[in-house]
Amino acid sequence: MATDVEIAQQFTPKAINEISDKLGIATEHVHPYGRDVAKIDLDALSQPSQKQGKLILVSATTPTPSGEGKTTTTIGLGQAFTQLNESVCLALREPSLGPCLGMKGGATGGGYSQIMPGDKINLHFTGDFHAITSANNLLSAAIDNHIYQGNALSIDPRQIVWRRVMDMNDRSLRNIVLGLGGKMQGIPREGGFDITAASEVMAMLCLANNAADLKIRLDRTLIGYTYEGEPVHAKDLNITGAMMALLRDALQPNLVQSFEGTPTFVHGGPFANIAHGCNSVIATRMAMHHADWAITEAGFGFDLGAEKFFDIKCRIADLDPDAVVLVTTVRALKMHGGKDKSDLVDEDLSAVAKGLENLDKHIESVELFNKHPVVALNRFATDTDAEIALIKARCEEHGVSFAETTHHADGGKGAIELAKAVMASVEKSKPYQPLYDLDLTVVEKVRRVSRKMYGATDVAFSKQAEKDLKHVEQLGLTHLPICIAKAPSSLSDDPTLHGRPRDFEVTVSSIQINEGAGFLVVLTGNIMRMPGLPKKPAANDIKLLPSGVIEGLE
Incomplete structure (x- = not known):
């Protein structure tokens, strides 16, 4: 099987001016960084636009350690819209160098659904x-x-x-x-x-x-x-x-492209477990301004990135997604059904059935925001038809659309069914509703998210958190939205609890005031805002070849 790097070598990116022309961006607003990357001047948003700018949010169920292909699905979906001759633009988060060299590896998609130049984007990019x-x-x-x-x-x-x-x-x-x-x-x-x-x-x-x-x-x-x-x-x-x-220059969003020429803004982010985790408002608006369909992402799972997307980003920027895609995989549901992360290949219908509780909760969570998701099953070669049939049947029970995708192997063609389901879902879209009102107390906001989004019974505050609350009250900042930092591998604040945990308490360890950003960071459990490297970091497998190609960055 070809590696992502080997697949990427099959594609030659178009000159970036061809991509900006596709979006109708005036030449004076395009500042090339070489042949295949450009910064876009914010004045491009003042150009007249006839585009519909419908916004699609892609999120996911609670992931395995290696992720479920949310970014790859987002790119594949964008390429599917391109295949259907639709006007489309992606707005993605920029990878962080630490995770690229640590456990996660590169974050520019996979297989035949990637954005390029992947090596530059994953490393220093435009600085x-x-x-x-x-x-x-x-x-x-x-x-x-x-x-x-x-x-x-x-x-x-x-x-x-x-x-x-x-x-x-x-x-x-x-x-x-x-x-x-x-x-x-x-x-x-x-x-x-x-x-x-x-x-x-x-x-x-x-x-x-x-x-x-x-x-x-x-x-x-x-x-x-x-x-x-x-x-x-x-x-x-x-x-x-x-x-x-x-x-100054960092404020301008970066324009690149997918393998199939889908325009893509990559700007800001990531880390929805320890930050708000969304790409920039400017990039999202740029995509909506220049295309009929703007596709963005929020992760890790819906409980982290998407909750913050709705309760922080949408509230601050006055955005409202027209569709929500919930990515899941057979292997993730097996893990949530009790299988070890090293034993997710062989068919196990009972594990999938048990793990569907995690999918249930995320579907319910999407509906808390008054949205109706489309479930995208990112199919792996080891998945069986019987396992997939279980997932499709559960989606039918919830009354939500289901689409199986093979975009990793087939590019945009492998996500056309998903694209059509998303377009159909837009007709039923309703205005989103936030999970909490800003005039609630900070404690009640944390309790509301913990109970409704995570399924917790209640919230406990440490002595340090109680001390931090007093600072928030003294500064008159209780009206701010909250950004909860939590383990990404569980709906709870305990990373070892998979599936749909019940009868647990969320423990708030401290609260940080981000007055400039306009939210309060609520740290739970043992979460840290500086990750560590794993025992065998991805950096061990990365090499610069004599040809100048970087190997292992995937």
Whole structure:
């Protein structure tokens, strides 16, 4: 079987101007980064448009460790629309370098449903993550320098909440001590690193409408407190102008293409388990502005990425998907039915039947937002007709559409049935309803999501979380939506509980205030915002060949 890299070598990308022309983007708004990538000026959104801009959201059931092909399905679906001669554009999240070199590997699709140039997108791409990292760490440096230079703002080093970031998995940097080595090296204090994708700067860029909006968000970013307990914001350090300079180009979405020439914006994200996990509002609007069908994604499972998509992104950006696709696989349902992750190949109808409870919950969760999903079965070669028949029958019991897809092996042709089902579902679309009202207390918001989306009986708050709640109340920020950071491998906050867990409590360990982004990050269980590398990281298998081809990045 050919690898993704070997398959990618079969395709030569079209010049990026052909792709921008397909979308009707004026030449003056296209800034090429080589032959097959371009930045698109935000002014392209001011061009007149006759496109319908119907928005399709792709999410998934709770995944196995290797994922269920949600991004691959999104790309395959887009290519199916292209096969049907429909006007379509994708809006995807940019891969994070840490997971690409860690456990997950590349994140540009698979088989014959990939976007290209995959090696560039998975690695440094156009430098957006570098710019976000630099802007974040400029603010960190400015905070410590301010304290070192006399601390006119009386910032309490023990109450600094702003953390440094890097786009790499490194558990050793989660908690560190800064400023060691004598008085010329700064003021010693505790600190730490998060991964860039989970940073507040990433969230601010992804949720900003334009440069002016981003500047407002940066200005109001909470960085810590004074000795008297008063909040200190980034604006107080007079550094946000320089942060904006670093982020100028990163604010422009990146245009690439799929193997079959489907235009694709790749901008912002990912990590819906420890961040809000969506691609940028700007990229989503760009796709909707220039095509009749705009397809985006939110993961890991619907309980994480899609919940945040609706309750944070749609609410802030005034978006409302016209269709929702729920991706699942036979192997995932077997795992949720009790099979070990290493034993998902052989037919096991009883495991599939038991695992269908996980699919049940996700279908119910989609309907909580007043949407009716289309279930996409991403078929693997080892799946049997009998196993698939069980899943199709369960979908019929729920009254939801079902489509089997083979886009990994067949490209867009393998997802045409799904594309037709999605187009048909749009006719029944109703306005979405959020899971909670913003005027509820923070505790009630967390309880509402935990009970309705995860199936928990209740929520417990640690002493640290209760202390954090008091800060939220004192700052008058209880009206903000919440971004729950939770284990992606379970509906619960316990990563070992598969299927549809019942009779469990969600434990909130702490709450972080992302005032600039406009939400509260609620950390549950043992979740960390800086991942670690696995025992055998994907980086061990990546090589640069003499030809210049990168092998193993898939």
